[in-house]
Amino acid sequence: EDKVVQSPLSLVVHEGDTVTLNCSYEVTNFRSLLWYKQEKKAPTFLFMLTSSGIEKKSGRLSSILDKKELFSILNITATQTGDSAIYLCAVDSYNTDKLIFGTGTRLQVFP
């Protein structure tokens, strides 16, 4: 059965800290892994990763995929209070049209 596991479930840091969020997966015929940020409402897209070892970067956020060890990390450097959100990881396979989501990591950044 396809599954996505995120850790930690919750994280509390101070502004300026660097955080690493983890996502491990088991899926048949993996196609892509996606990261979303969810604040009060709907998830918003951050990154899509399909190849191992190629870092995707957007400002202070970056992500990388390891298809051999079946995991991805999302790094946030110099965190700000606006980074407080739930970060969701999802995987997609060639077998299905479905996105399988992890439970998310709740990040709280305090001043």
Place this chain on the structure above:
Amino acid sequence: NAGVTQTPKFQVLKTGQSMTLQCAQDMNHEYMSWYRQDPGMGLRLIHYSVGAGITDQGEVPNGYNVSRSTTEDFPLRLLSAAPSQTSVYFCASRGTADYLETQYFGPGTRLLVL
């Protein structure tokens, strides 16, 4: 474009009542799906559709029905609401040829079943 719209934003039901959550998109997307989000559970797929007239079950389909008579609309029906269906419901859509990075989510419907 309005994107993906959902109505209502918030609803309170009594156990046993029925209702329909509306979802519409104006992007001519083929794929549409419904998720529910509960604390500590992430997003779980309820039903999805790959085109008008075609629907399929996701991870948690029990207690819900869907239909897709048009490309634009994908309503979710609760036939007899139960407290376990208290959740936030998100509708999403994407185009046939798009990568999943362009899956668009609606703003969500918060449902409380008493």
